[in-house]
Amino acid sequence: MRTLLYNGRILDPSQDLDLVGSVVIDDDQLDYVGPNLPEVDADEVYDCTGLWITPGLVDPHVHLREPGQEYKETIVTGTQAAAAGGYTTVCCMPNTNPPLDNPALVDFILDRAASPEAGGVFVAPVGALTRGMSEEQLTDLAALKKAGIVAASDEGRPIQSAAVMTRAMEFCVQLNLPVMAHCQDASLAAGGSMNDGAMSAMLGLKGIPRSAEEIVVMRNCILSLHTGCQVHVMRVSTWGAVELVRQAKYLGAPVTCDVAPHHFALTEEMVGDFDTNFKSDPPLRTQLDVDLILQALNDGTIDCISSDHSPHASHEVHAPFAEAPMGHAGLESTVGATLTYLYHTKVLTPLQTIEKLSTAPARILRLEAGTLRPGETPVAQVTILDPDLEWTFDVGRTFSKGKNSPFQGMAFKGKAVATFCGGEIYRDARFDDGRIRQVG
Numbered sequence: 001m002r003t004l005l006y007n008g009r010i011l012d013p014s015q016d017l018d019l020v021g022s023v024v025i026d027d028d029q030l031d032y033v034g035p036n037l038p039e040v041d042a043d044e045v046y047d048c049t050g051l052w053i054t055p056g057l058v059d060p061h062v063h064l065r066e067p068g069q070e071y072k073e074t075i076v077t078g079t080q081a082a083a084a085g086g087y088t089t090v091c092c093m094p095n096t097n098p099p100l101d102n103p104a105l106v107d108f109i110l111d112r113a114a115s116p117e118a119g120g121v122f123v124a125p126v127g128a129l130t131r132g133m134s135e136e137q138l139t140d141l142a143a144l145k146k147a148g149i150v151a152a153s154d155e156g157r158p159i160q161s162a163a164v165m166t167r168a169m170e171f172c173v174q175l176n177l178p179v180m181a182h183c184q185d186a187s188l189a190a191g192g193s194m195n196d197g198a199m200s201a202m203l204g205l206k207g208i209p210r211s212a213e214e215i216v217v218m219r220n221c222i223l224s225l226h227t228g229c230q231v232h233v234m235r236v237s238t239w240g241a242v243e244l245v246r247q248a249k250y251l252g253a254p255v256t257c258d259v260a261p262h263h264f265a266l267t268e269e270m271v272g273d274f275d276t277n278f279k280s281d282p283p284l285r286t287q288l289d290v291d292l293i294l295q296a297l298n299d300g301t302i303d304c305i306s307s308d309h310s311p312h313a314s315h316e317v318h319a320p321f322a323e324a325p326m327g328h329a330g331l332e333s334t335v336g337a338t339l340t341y342l343y344h345t346k347v348l349t350p351l352q353t354i355e356k357l358s359t360a361p362a363r364i365l366r367l368e369a370g371t372l373r374p375g376e377t378p379v380a381q382v383t384i385l386d387p388d389l390e391w392t393f394d395v396g397r398t399f400s401k402g403k404n405s406p407f408q409g410m411a412f413k414g415k416a417v418a419t420f421c422g423g424e425i426y427r428d429a430r431f432d433d434g435r436i437r438q439v440g
């Protein structure tokens with residue numbers, strides 16, 4: 001089986017490639033990436049005129065909820081959502097029930113992800129830093145790494161003790177394992193449900209101050225500097241957190257960070273109607289935070305974009321604001337939000353956009369992904385994006401079980417229209433309109 005993706009704009013930040021040309025996938029391998037060829041034998045031809053052909057997208061932060069919370073999401077539905085969202089690799093977070101703190105659970109996740117009914121994307125598990133995520137005893141990180149984790153994290157239950165985090169980082173340095181840090185001081189954030197400020201006071205909701213995030217970002221940056229541990233600060237939300245990461249990088253600490261779409265596109269103003277779809281962790285902040293996050297995306301302080309895909313069941317979301325769970329299903333809206341709010345607004349160039357959605361997260365987590373160089377990924381990983389497609393995001397049409405989204409009903413410009421991970425694993429119905437033809 002030979003598949004030809006013809007006459008698309010090939011964007012590959014890993015080789016600084018931006019040209020109109022073709023990609024040939026032979027069985028499950030990339031065979032050719034370059035200018036259009038006069039004649040190619042292919043079984044299937046995709047006319048990619050006006051579309052972008054990019055390395056398969058990589059999401060460094062998703063919650064697949066399995067094991068333990070299959071009513072919110074499963075590895076099968078989550079990976080199907082990933083494929084539909086343009087992703088060929090997703091990193092799943094360890095705060096499942098039980099938490100991902102032993103090698104048998106890593107095996108379980110990798111087996112489920114490889115099952116024929118799953119979405120066909122790579123799942124890269126992120127292990128827990130402490131047993132039971134209870135902050136008492138470190139996990140056997142060496143055994144977890146051998147089983148296949150790509151990083152270790154305290155996501156969902158941020159480690160409060162600087163001493164415990166120091167020991168964890170010292171182990172991770174030895175194992176050459178990145179730490180993905182959830183930066184929040186529990187004593188400051190306790191009981192809060194939105195950004196702390198005039199808006200929370202007006203609505204009568206307890207706030208989460210920006211200091212809750214920034215204190216722990218600073219602590220983790222300092223610990224990274226002193227231990228040499230690679231630390232990835234997950235989904236920054238305040239301008240102060242961004243500034244701390246900037247300073248840490250300046251000092252030479254091996255620190256990186258990402259941002260999620262709701263934190264570069266939305267503000268606390270959206271909480272005004274007590275719509276629980278706007279309840280985030282960390283909370284939606286202010287326009288000043290958004291403005292400085294956009295600047296930091298542009299200047300490279302923010303390395304990449306994650307969905308922080310956090311699906312919840314409808315009965316949980318339909319609750320009083322203070323009681324509702326935090327977070328949003330994001331795998332199928334992140335590309336649309338990124339192209340709408342970052343590419344079409346000229347915050348990011350096309351190459352920068354793909355860098356943040358694919359090449360950078362792959363580099364940070366040392367994944368064999370994020371590139372269109374033949375032979376550098378285990379199988380061909382390619383995403384086709386229509387940068388100009390105007391569509392309305394509708395949770396009723398998503399694969400994820402989670403229908404909790406702050407982008408519900410919003411107009412997007414730009415969409416993932418086909419995803420290949422080996423073979424084709426997702427194709428948007430609209431892509432069929434005369435753009436694809438069978439040959440022979």
Ligand SMILES: [Zn+2]
Pocket residue numbers: 061062063093155308309310
């Ligand atoms: Zn998360």
